[in-house]
Structures are given as structure tokens and as C-alpha cells.
Amino acid sequence: MTEKCPNGVMSRELSVGEVAERSGVAVSTLHFYEEKGLIRSERNRGNQRRYPRSILRRVAVIKVAQRTGIPLAEIAEALAVLPHDRPLTVKDWSALSRTWRRTLDERIERLTRLRDQLDGCIGCGCLSMQECPLRNPMDTLGAEGPGPRLLEPDAV
Amino acid sequence: MTEKCPNGVMSRELSVGEVAERSGVAVSTLHFYEEKGLIRSERNRGNQRRYPRSILRRVAVIKVAQRTGIPLAEIAEALAVLPHDRPLTVKDWSALSRTWRRTLDERIERLTRLRDQLDGCIGCGCLSMQECPLRNPMDTLGAEGPGPRLLEPDAV
DNA sequence: TGTTGACCTCAAGTTTGGTTGAGGTTTTAT
DNA sequence: ATAAAACCTCAACCAAACTTGAGGTCAACA
Numbered sequence: 001m002t003e004k005c006p007n008g009v010m011s012r013e014l015s016v017g018e019v020a021e022r023s024g025v026a027v028s029t030l031h032f033y034e035e036k037g038l039i040r041s042e043r044n045r046g047n048q049r050r051y052p053r054s055i056l057r058r059v060a061v062i063k064v065a066q067r068t069g070i071p072l073a074e075i076a077e078a079l080a081v082l083p084h085d086r087p088l089t090v091k092d093w094s095a096l097s098r099t100w101r102r103t104l105d106e107r108i109e110r111l112t113r114l115r116d117q118l119d120g121c122i123g124c125g126c127l128s129m130q131e132c133p134l135r136n137p138m139d140t141l142g143a144e145g146p147g148p149r150l151l152e153p154d155a156v
Numbered sequence: 157m158t159e160k161c162p163n164g165v166m167s168r169e170l171s172v173g174e175v176a177e178r179s180g181v182a183v184s185t186l187h188f189y190e191e192k193g194l195i196r197s198e199r200n201r202g203n204q205r206r207y208p209r210s211i212l213r214r215v216a217v218i219k220v221a222q223r224t225g226i227p228l229a230e231i232a233e234a235l236a237v238l239p240h241d242r243p244l245t246v247k248d249w250s251a252l253s254r255t256w257r258r259t260l261d262e263r264i265e266r267l268t269r270l271r272d273q274l275d276g277c278i279g280c281g282c283l284s285m286q287e288c289p290l291r292n293p294m295d296t297l298g299a300e301g302p303g304p305r306l307l308e309p310d311a312v
Numbered sequence: 313t314g315t316t317g318a319c320c321t322c323a324a325g326t327t328t329g330g331t332t333g334a335g336g337t338t339t340t341a342t
Numbered sequence: 343a344t345a346a347a348a349c350c351t352c353a354a355c356c357a358a359a360c361t362t363g364a365g366g367t368c369a370a371c372a
Contacts, residue, residue, distance in 0.1 A: 015339095017348065027349085028331055036329095046338045048349055060283035064290050067270055072329070090279070097278045104271050111264050114223055115257060122253045123246070127216035134220050173318060183319085184361055192359090202368050204319055228359070 013042070013050040023059040030059075038062055038076050040084040054087030061088060061096065068104045169206040172197070179215040186215075194218055194232050196240040210243030217244060217252065224260045 020027045030049075033039045039058055041049035058079070065075045078099070082092055117133045126132050176183045186205075189195045195214055197205035214235070221231045234255070238248055273289045282288050 032330060048338070057283055060291060064274070064283065068267075068274070093283075094278050097274055101271060101274050101278065104267060104274065108264060108267050108271065111224075111260060111267070115260050115264065118220070118224070118253055118257050118260065122250050122257065127213055127220065127249075135216060188360060204368070
């Protein structure tokens with residue numbers, strides 16, 4: 001069942017079930033990814049999917065990207081420029097992960113800014129559209145100046 | 157059109173369109189929130205929605221919670237214990253925002269951990285299910301030990 | 313008194329990321 | 343040889359958070 005090369009690395013192509021098991025995603029998900037163009041498969045004479053072992057890295061990359069919050073469509077775009085017929089290299093991975101790291105950084109920054117605003121507003125609660133930094137998410141520009149605001153019961 | 161009280165605060169009830177404009181959410185969204193139990197409305201004799209001005213703070217709170225990533229269902233739950241018939245007080249807001257701040261903190265932490273793992277793996281790319289911290293998101297436990305991993309072309 | 317704009321309800325559509333199931337074929341194991 | 347396990351396609355369904363549209367009513371203004 002498991003054919004080994006001289007060097008001891010298993011080199012047989014993988015069935016969809018094997019890929020599912022080894023990559024930790026469901027078979028249905030692999031079908032789905034294929035439909036979305038994220039992965040590709042060859043077929044054997046019985047029309048069953050057969051994958052090169054490099055699929056495992058590709059799927060792994062997809063999963064990591066998803067954890068950073070990148071939507072599948074964007075992941076697909078990023079992977080689209082890379083060939084399906086050879087494994088992703090370390091270089092490919094570096095480029096991708098560096099990009100994703102940057103967007104992850106931005107997400108973290110945005111959330112951190114939000115947290116700070118929340119801190120500044122916990123004791124206030126005015127939530128004024130005009131004056132409260134929480135309601136004015138001018139996310140990038142530092143048009144801040146939180147500080148306590150006076151709270152008029154309904155003057156939102 | 158705008159009736160003022162002696163003290164200069166407008167105290168008229170608001171129509172759904174007015175709430176939409178002043179709170180920055182669409183009319184359809186207000187209908188939707190009502191259906192989900194997040195907000196409530198009185199009706200005038202013509203069956204049109206009429207809101208007390210306190211609705212504006214309530215909607216504001218919902219929006220802020222959403223920005224922190226809290227799903228509507230959870231926001232609904234949190235707001236459920238608070239009466240619809242009086243404005244949210246600073247105390248209400250403090251309690252809510254403190255809770256949400258904590259979950260926001262967790263989100264930030266999780267993302268930061270991910271970023272660090274990504275940093276450790278950018279030059280590696282093994283993405284091994286067994287060995288790569290990026291693939292083993294045992295998020296809470298510090299079962300770390302990233303460091304460089306040797307990269308065998310297909311040994312994912 | 314129109315007529316226009318705001319409002320009403322209810323149903324259906326949208327997007328993202330999949331899962332579930334029916335009905336049928338292929339592979340694998342005995 | 344046969345039965346079970348794995349695979350195939352295609353369609354439908356799920357949840358979240360809304361939006362859109364149809365068909366009809368109400369209100370505000372000239």
C-alpha cells in the first residue's frame with residue numbers, strides 16, 4: 001500500500017481521502033477548494049482524484065492564511081500566480097507569508113486601536129457620533145483626543 | 157419639525173428614517189435588528205415605528221460591539237438583560253464594554269501569537285502538521301519551540 | 313386634494329465557507 | 343466473486359448579517 005522510494009520518502013500519489021486525513025480538512029472541503037480554483041487534481045482511469053504530495057503544503061498554506069483572516073478569494077488570487085504542477089518552494093512561501101504577515105499586522109493594529117478607544121470610553125459611554133472616538137473610526141489618522149466626555153442621558 | 161424642550165434638548169420620538177440617518181445604519185438593518193430582538197419599537201397610529209431617543213445609544217453600543225468582533229447573537233444576549241424602556245446608563249455600558257474588552261484582548265492575543273509563529277516560519281515553510289507551530293494551533297498551551305526546521309521538498 | 317416620499321410586511325436574494333445527501337461508480341479486501 | 347469502503351457529481355442546505363424587491367399604506371407639503 002505504501003510504496004517507498006529508495007530514499008525512504010513515500011512518493012505515491014494521494015487520494016482525496018488520504019489528503020483529507022493528512023491535511024486535516026474534510027473531503028468535501030477539498031472538493032470545494034478545487035471548485036474555487038485553490039487546488040487542482042489529476043484523475044485516474046476511474047475518474048478519482050489523485051494528488052501529488054505537494055498538495056499537502058498547498059493546503060497547509062491555505063489553512064494558515066485562513067487563520068490570519070484572509071478570505072479564500074484572496075488566497076486564491078495569491079496562489080494563482082504559483083504553478084500547480086510543482087511544490088511551493090520556501091521562496092514562494094516566504095513571499096506569501098510576508099504579505100500575509102503585513103495584513104495580519106494591520107488587523108492587530110486596528111484591534112489594538114479599538115481596544116484603546118474602548119478603554120478610554122468605558123467610563124464615559126457617550127458614544128456620540130460626533131465626538132466619541134469609538135463612533136468615529138477614522139482608523140488611520142490619529143485624530144484622537146479621547147479623554148472623558150460629559151454624559152447627557154440621551155444626547156447621542 | 158424639531159420640537160425643543162425648555163432645556164434645549166430635542167425630545168421628540170424618532171422615526172426609523174431618522175434613527176437610520178443619525179445612527180449611520182440602514183433602515184433595513186434596523187428592521188433586522190428588531191426582528192433579532194436587539195432593539196424594539198413602539199408604533200404610531202399608522203403602524204409606523206417610533207423610537208425614544210435612547211435607541212441611538214443602544215444602536216451605538218451594538219455597532220461598537222460588532223467592531224470588536226462580537227456576533228450579533230451574543231450582543232443580543234448581553235443586551236437582553238437590559239430594559240428597552242429606559243436608556244442604557246453609564247453603568248450598563250461599563251459592564252458591557254468591560255466584558256467585550258476582555259474578549260477583544262483575547263482576539264488580539266491570538267492574532268499576536270499567530271503573527272509570532274508566522275515570523276518564526278517565514279524562512280522555514282515546512283508547515284508540518286506534526287512539527288510546525290503554525291499547523292498545531294494549540295493556542296492556549298505554550299507547547300512552543302519554533303526555531304528553524306529542515307525543509308524536505310515534499311515531506312509535509 | 314393630490315402626489316411624492318417615507319413607511320409597512322413578507323419573501324427572496326447575497327456572500328463566505330463550507331456540509332449533507334441522493335444516486336451511482338470504483339477500488340479494495342476477503 | 344462479492345461486499346464494503348471510498349469515490350464520483352450535482353443539488354440543496356446551513357449560518358451570519360444584511361439587502362433588495364414587490365405590493366401596498368401613510369404622511370407631509372403645495
